[in-house]
Amino acid sequence: MRNTSHRILSGIILIFAFIAMISSCDESDVPAELEQGKINFYFAHFNNGENLEFDTMKYTNAAGNNYLVNEIQYFISDVKLYKSDGSIKLIDDWDDIHYVDTDIESTRSWQVYDPIEPGDYEKISFTFGINEEKNQSLMFLNPPERDMFWPEFLGGGYHYMKLNGKWLAENSQVKPFNFHLGIGQIYSGGVIEPDSITEFIQNYFEMELPASSFSITEGEQVYFEILMNVDNWFQNPHVYNHDEWGGDIMQKQDAMKLGCENGEEDVFSIYQVFIIEN
């Protein structure tokens, strides 16, 4: 999907990011288990094969909405590594829920604490958002994660994602949209008030990343880039129209359902950037 020049540029940026990540580690960060491997993730955001540009009304989604993106903040959690022997490694030590914020560069790099057993792995998966058991109110007391809290009346816990931007509405008026995903609500009688909620819907989903097989040997550091293609939130399988859903969707389960089903389809991808041998 991405062109060659972009891939080269992206690679250069990533190399610098990873060098910064590596050089920032003091000796205490170096694991004792050098016979094990280590993995690292870098989060990148694209639109139609190009690096995402913020605050520029240059994108058009499948519904024909011209739009801009101001910021993206989201959680991924429960990263699983599926080994060829059938075993599954759940990355859950120290940092089982990872927060990504396009305004905070440090959140875009994740140096996984867990040592990784050498071998061949068939795929990687993660949970977009936070699962029901873990998504508890007041578990993040400090910013920036704290500011993702999801109101108690609407199900509590935390936003899975805030994707904030603006679109050019039908009447040529520029309107803000808050594409916020989290716990949904079912309201009785069409009355959108907390007293009318009959059910909460857990909208988080597990994302199996395509083409995510990899091998790791003793002492190796493997670096991955996890890509979010922003436009895909609004297409495939569902065309998401901002004119239809408006600026806010936290209390519109139908809209969040569309968004999450699109997200589950092809918003995320991954590729292995490089390996550093010990």
Added chain:
Amino acid sequence: MNWKIGKMENWKNGKSIVTSCLQFISPFLLLSLSFSSCNEPVCSEPFSPTPYEIEIPYGFPTQLNIPEDNPMTVGGVELGRMLFYDGRLNGRTHPDSLMSCASCHRQENSFEVGIARPHPFGVTGKSTHHAMLPMINLVWNPGYFGWNGSVGSIEEDVLGVISDPTEFDSSPEKVVNTIKSIPGYEALFENAFASKEITIDRIVKAIAQFVRTLISANTKFDKYMHGEVQLSPEELRGFVLFTTEEGADCFHCHGGYGNPLFTTNKFYNNGKDSVFTDPYDRYFITGDQMDKGGYKATTLRNIELTGPYMHDGRFETLEEVIEFYSHDLVNTPQIDPLMHHIANGGIQLTPNEKSDLMAFIKTLRDEEFLTNPQFSSPTEFP
């Protein structure tokens, strides 16, 4: 050695005979005590100030913004409180020229000036550029103080006040010399910093320590969070409005159950103006065109006491503020996307909803904070 006075606005420059006598004999008394106690081996150990521990309230952030070079001590907080209220802090001694932090940061107004005039003014009568922000829960400010985040720490803020012509209009040298000239302060500095030396750095640090203790965590809403009280039906409806997108959607910028500071300490263009003429907005700091007209979302704790509102004090009452958010928002390219109600000109609250929202906001009033004697003026000064 100490003489009893009221608030430093009433301070008079004079000494009684008893005070003078005490000042004369006290060094000998201290010397005598120190000799007699030095028979103990403990005297060989240097004095170490007692650390001051901040108790983190339920639901509040565990990360405190306390600089490594200014650890909190019991003596530091005590000294800081003394200086905060001491009218001689501005380096002047004439009774008509005294000014302390507390001259404008008044506890009964949540350490805000609480006057109708939008911009407070300093010792010379010149007004500050922006309206005042309250001093409340600043130990959790991540380092973006002021309306545009231009100030990096409380220490930096205090130091700036001293020379600012709209505030103390003084100098660090004058302040240090004045404090040095006051018998009794040396002992307080020693208690705080294990040294009698009086410097501007220590004056600033002590005041910052005191300011970090100004914690509000006992509103009706806090008690509701703890399960101790129930909100009234009106307050509860207001809370629903506050915390839902289909309602007033205040919570994204002003917090709520998940963020009891009631501010994100972030900066937003909230739709006040179509043209941005203030040279000291967030754009002044970042240079990002999208930050024009951007200002900090203030804490809503004790907000009913800290008017006038907005960076320029354009609204005198909370009713005016709610009316603004309800109907009078201005759409510009810089408006923050979180202001998604802009498409309708505002959140379009009905009169009953405005009343409910106001009822909820008033649950954020913290009487304990406003009357806590630990935050109040000392009854005695050196």
